[in-house]
């Protein structure tokens with residue numbers, strides 16, 4: 001299939017970014033509170049723009065004169081390319097970004113964004129600061145020390161996000177870092193089980209959140225674990241393959257390599273049994289700096305074969321990681337991987353398409369809405385499904 005001009009523009013903005021004209025910055029600051037981006041993670045560090053046809057894109061900011069220009073004129077916001085102006089709308093950062101939470105442990109005031117951030121319509125909260133793992137393409141373990149956060153503070157942010165006057169959230173993603181593996185009791189030294197602790201946080205948030213709760217987590221040893229997560233009331237799971245080739249995984253995501261590709265795929269398969277096709281997704285990070293395209297596509301094939309939604313996440317280097325100087329995924333790589341992933345999905349014919357399903361969450365992924373009915377727009381119920389539990 002050939003991409004339309006606007007679809008190609010979305011991928012171009014995702015790959016190369018935009019140059020922000022002072023007219024756009026001025027209009028944005030008159031209209032909204034806060035900065036244009038919270039720039040808190042490599043793949044969400046840009047400005048959130050919406051091209052016609054519900055094409056959401058997180059466009060990194062650049063200075064190059066050849067980049068498309070994000071401007072504001074008499075007809076509103078536009079992006080200007082050599083083909084002319086394309087009108088667009090924008091998604092601001094949430095107003096809660098300048099609010100604080102009183103920490104119940106040390107009575108200090110902490111920015112709400114230490115606990116959660118909304119991008120487009122999804123509030124992402126992180127029960128763990130930092131991560132027990134150290135993937136070389138991810139900034140979390142290099143920027144933040146490992147620490148567990150109180151579930152009550154996460155809920156406070158979700159409640160604020162749900163009624164945010166500037167960027168109200170419709171759903172929640174409880175995301176990484178990865179909890180430390182359980183440590184058994186030893187004489188004179190009590191053990192700990194951060195996996196059990198975080199499962200408790202998932203359950204608490206699923207029970208008390210005013211919004212549906214999705215969870216992103218690495219596979220556990222126990223292949224029955226996804227069934228327990230489903231019983232907690234979690235809406236969707238994201239279990240990320242990220243790197244497909246085992247040798248390359250060992251180099252750039254060594255902890256993930258110790259879990260093993262086969263076990264990860266087995267866990268994903270059980271998750272699909274527990275949650276249904278359409279409710280389990282898996283990010284694959286692509287780009288020449290990560291691994292060869294054919295290897296990534298083998299991962300996509302293995303996910304689709306198991307009924308999991310492949311989410312194509314373009315590698316964007318972060319300055320604080322060991323891969324800071326590696327090249328980002330290119331526009332050509334984006335187009336090729338998207339088209340070939342679509343072919344894999346069409347051949348499998350099991351209802352899976354490139355994810356995520358929420359159209360607003362397409363903003364930092366290589367995905368496009370279509371007429372298949374697979375994707376959820378702003379007025380769709382994100383929890384609609386046959387009940388598997390009752």
Ligand code: SF4
Pocket residue numbers: 131132133134135138139140141176177178218
């Ligand atoms: S497991 Fe996830 S959060 Fe942790 S370092 Fe790897 S990519 Fe980052």
